[in-house]
Amino acid sequence: MSGTTSTNGQPVRKALDGIKVLDMTHVQAGPSCTQILGWLGADVIKVELPGRGDITRGQLRDIPDVDSLYFTMLNCNKRSITLNTKTPDGKAIFEKLIQHCDVLVENFGPGVLDRQGFTWERIRQLNPRISYASIKGFGPGEFEDFKAYETVAQAMGGGMSTTGWPDGPPTSSGPQIGDSGSGIHMVAAILAALYQRTHTGRGQRVSVAMQDAVLNLVRVKLRDQQRLAHGPLLEYPNETFSDYVPRSGNASGGGQPGSALRCAPGGANDYVYVIIQPQVWAPLAKLIGRPELVEDPAFATPEARLPHLDEVFGVVEAWTQGLTKFEVLEKLNSIDVPCGPILSTKDLIEDKSLRARNMIADVPHPERGTFKTVGCPLVLSDTPVEITTSPLLGEHNEEILNEIGWDGKGAKELQAAGVL
Numbered sequence: 001m002s003g004t005t006s007t008n009g010q011p012v013r014k015a016l017d018g019i020k021v022l023d024m025t026h027v028q029a030g031p032s033c034t035q036i037l038g039w040l041g042a043d044v045i046k047v048e049l050p051g052r053g054d055i056t057r058g059q060l061r062d063i064p065d066v067d068s069l070y071f072t073m074l075n076c077n078k079r080s081i082t083l084n085t086k087t088p089d090g091k092a093i094f095e096k097l098i099q100h101c102d103v104l105v106e107n108f109g110p111g112v113l114d115r116q117g118f119t120w121e122r123i124r125q126l127n128p129r130i131s132y133a134s135i136k137g138f139g140p141g142e143f144e145d146f147k148a149y150e151t152v153a154q155a156m157g158g159g160m161s162t163t164g165w166p167d168g169p170p171t172s173s174g175p176q177i178g179d180s181g182s183g184i185h186m187v188a189a190i191l192a193a194l195y196q197r198t199h200t201g202r203g204q205r206v207s208v209a210m211q212d213a214v215l216n217l218v219r220v221k222l223r224d225q226q227r228l229a230h231g232p233l234l235e236y237p238n239e240t241f242s243d244y245v246p247r248s249g250n251a252s253g254g255g256q257p258g259s260a261l262r263c264a265p266g267g268a269n270d271y272v273y274v275i276i277q278p279q280v281w282a283p284l285a286k287l288i289g290r291p292e293l294v295e296d297p298a299f300a301t302p303e304a305r306l307p308h309l310d311e312v313f314g315v316v317e318a319w320t321q322g323l324t325k326f327e328v329l330e331k332l333n334s335i336d337v338p339c340g341p342i343l344s345t346k347d348l349i350e351d352k353s354l355r356a357r358n359m360i361a362d363v364p365h366p367e368r369g370t371f372k373t374v375g376c377p378l379v380l381s382d383t384p385v386e387i388t389t390s391p392l393l394g395e396h397n398e399e400i401l402n403e404i405g406w407d408g409k410g411a412k413e414l415q416a417a418g419v420l
């Protein structure tokens, strides 16, 4: 609970205070969801395979024998219990956990929990108030039994066919829209199920398919797919069109044209993305020292500029190339032109404003020292997020067994038997 007090003197509770999440997630898609639930105040109990835990604990390690950044950056504000849910004692403890919690979240391969006997029917029988939330690669249909990773979802959700350059291969995006994109969709679905439970008293089955989450984020390209029936997409830089939306490099994809323009001194990320709204053309032309283009019939209107956007942006780039991306940011914002310098990961992790807002946060970890993580992008005025470290494997075994009233074999015996 937060130490803050409200105006009526009552302690300010976290938004999801009192909600218990049984977190059976692994890798990225599921953990990104439950981490946000934890940040919003839920008690997240992460159930992990004894001995190994979430596979990411040991993947891409930068320090020997210490939980990887892959794990620590996706599992803050959680507690960890190890449990082999394939053993009889493990199943009995898992049943008690189901009865104890409000939401079960998992992103195993298709059918994993069913094979262990934990079907939705069984889970809701154990606890009618629990919602059972699953992230899978695909929804019901021909692909439902297939496993999926980030790039599989990007490939099959329209991300890769629409990303990259017209003459280059399909490309995946840096942002993990298949994994963390699905995770944040799942957060919304779980919150809706929790809200509805306040009326019905019942939990529900909640599903997000990674393919669907990517497709949702590729929505505007499906808009353009339908517009293609009426002719070429004039705002695209592409010269030829087939019967599908082509990759269009850095074209803005919106109703306002944009382009990434080179800046000084010419490094890999010395670019600024500039969008030319109709109303900014006149001040922009003057700022870049080309006032004659305000009246020039080939440049004066958005319609006139559309067929030769390369030339239009070339004129602006002749100006940006003499300035750093931050100088361009300042000058363009002074005349209200939307623009964004291309920030590298180094720029971001050192960014003062992101650090001031805890969007780049320092988190002390008992074994690795302090690590940096990306904070919570959801901001609630009364219940600020406090980021706490990711748990060590099985760190809360005994504490959680006590909480759920487990009165079977003790922790040491269970551990020796490979249950914990």
Ligand SMILES: CC(C)(COP(=O)(O)OP(=O)(O)OC[C@H]1O[C@@H](n2cnc3c(N)ncnc32)[C@H](O)[C@@H]1OP(=O)(O)O)[C@@H](O)C(=O)NCCC(=O)NCCS
Residues within 6 Å of the ligand: 026, 027, 028, 029, 030, 047, 048, 049, 050, 083, 084, 085, 086, 107, 108, 109, 110, 112, 115, 135, 136, 137, 146, 147, 148, 149, 150, 179, 210
């Ligand atoms: C990501 C993915 C491809 C990984 O595949 P995988 O490493 O083969 O892992 P699976 O989830 O299929 O299987 C996990 C196995 O570990 C077992 N396991 C995991 N935790 C366990 C526990 N606490 N106790 C006992 N067994 C456990 C499971 O029972 C399963 O074994 P089984 O196949 O014998 O039933 C797969 O989980 C998947 O498709 N998930 C859904 C989509 C998704 O979220 N993808 C993105 C991940 S970022």
